[in-house]
Amino acid sequence: MFRVDESDPASPTLFEIHKNQSGKGIPKFLPDRRREPNVKNLVETGRGYESFTPEKIKSRLVTEGYLKDECYICGIHERRMTDYKSPLLLNFKDGNKSNYLLDNLEMLCYNCYFLYVADPLTPNQVRHIEDNQTVKELPHTWDLDKEALDNMKALGILS
Numbered sequence: 001m002f003r004v005d006e007s008d009p010a011s012p013t014l015f016e017i018h019k020n021q022s023g024k025g026i027p028k029f030l031p032d033r034r035r036e037p038n039v040k041n042l043v044e045t046g047r048g049y050e051s052f053t054p055e056k057i058k059s060r061l062v063t064e065g066y067l068k069d070e071c072y073i074c075g076i077h078e079r080r081m082t083d084y085k086s087p088l089l090l091n092f093k094d095g096n097k098s099n100y101l102l103d104n105l106e107m108l109c110y111n112c113y114f115l116y117v118a119d120p121l122t123p124n125q126v127r128h129i130e131d132n133q134t135v136k137e138l139p140h141t142w143d144l145d146k147e148a149l150d151n152m153k154a155l156g157i158l159s
């Protein structure tokens with residue numbers, strides 16, 4: 001499966017874009033794969049983040065090994081099986097979200113972010129989660145290949 005952005009396992013596959021003619025859920029622009037944030041320069045000088053999305057930078061910081069893909073407080077490193085996303089937030093220790101110097105960065109899970117930094121959800125978002133309404137399923141924007149299906153069957157998650 002070829003992805004729009006090979007470095008980002010959460011980006012849509014070319015197959016998904018092809019079959020999704022209305023473009024629902026697909027960003028309006030395709031990332032220019034020749035332009036990658038220079039994360040080495042970024043973490044050493046703190047400069048050069050402006051032309052990239054925080055998601056892109058976070059992903060590159062992990063794939064290039066500058067940050068571990070786990071919570072720096074409790075160590076959780078599990079990923080959601082369906083789309084391989086992890087419940088981790090990039091935290092700027094000094095509170096300055098423009099300060100990408102490596103010493104200022106850490107990954108925190110939602111729990112630890114809540115306990116030690118701030119509420120990751122607004123009161124409105126919490127209300128929506130706890131409002132007794134039937135939970136809508138996550139939009140089906142991913143496909144499982146045969147290996148993933150077999151793994152989930154072996155784990156008893158699917159029958």
Ligand SMILES: [Zn+2]
Pocket residue numbers: 071072073074075076108109110111112113
């Ligand atoms: Zn944690």
